[in-house]
Amino acid sequence: MLSKSMESALNEQLVLEGYASFLYLSMASWCDQEGLEGCAKFMYRQSEEETQHMMRIFNYINEMDGHALAPAIAQPPHTFESVKVLFDKVYAHEQKVTAAINELVAQSYDEKDHATFNFLQWYVEEQREEEALMRTILDRIKLIGDGPQSLYYIDMELDKINKIEEKEAAASGE
Numbered sequence: 585m586l587s588k589s590m591e592s593a594l595n596e597q598l599v600l601e602g603y604a605s606f607l608y609l610s611m612a613s614w615c616d617q618e619g620l621e622g623c624a625k626f627m628y629r630q631s632e633e634e635t636q637h638m639m640r641i642f643n644y645i646n647e648m649d650g651h652a653l654a655p656a657i658a659q660p661p662h663t664f665e666s667v668k669v670l671f672d673k674v675y676a677h678e679q680k681v682t683a684a685i686n687e688l689v690a691q692s693y694d695e696k697d698h699a700t701f702n703f704l705q706w707y708v709e710e711q712r713e714e715e716a717l718m719r720t721i722l723d724r725i726k727l728i729g730d731g732p733q734s735l736y737y738i739d740m741e742l743d744k745i746n747k748i749e750e751k752e753a754a755a756s757g758e
């Protein structure tokens with residue numbers, strides 16, 4: 585059973601995960617418009633993953649006899665100055681999510697809520713991976729440059745990452 589404050593903290597986390605999903609969907613759409621197919625595919629997949637993150641928490645709250653609340657999601661931006669700015673924003677959002685997960689872990693530890701503490705470990709690992717991935721992408725953009733001549737190469741890099749991620753997902757049966 586969840587404490588009331590843990591239940592509401594987890595419901596707040598739903599909002600962050602849901603917003604990430606819509607933000608990334610909006611980014612995918614912008615990439616599509618810009619002809620950046622590799623980037624679009626990457627962001628569509630990230631968006632779907634964030635929906636799954638949201639639902640994992642949603643189901644957990646109800647499973648623990650709490651009340652999961654379908655979140656109100658704020659409208660994300662629809663346009664971005666550049667692909668570099670877009671990935672800067674993704675990285676910033678992931679850092680924000682990591683900080684929120686760390687707060688939840690600390691709270692579950694303080695409350696001696698071992699079930700929630702265990703449940704959150706998956707998110708700790710996921711955030712570590714996501715942040716590392718976004719840093720890799722930003723490093724590559726830095727190397728390639730983000731002027732108009734570089735977009736084709738950035739998109740090719742993202743497509744390489746897509747293939748690696750797809751292979752890993754297939755291997756883990758996701």
Ligand code: OFO
Binds near residue numbers: 601634681
């Ligand atoms: Fe679910 O926030 Fe990123 O991965």
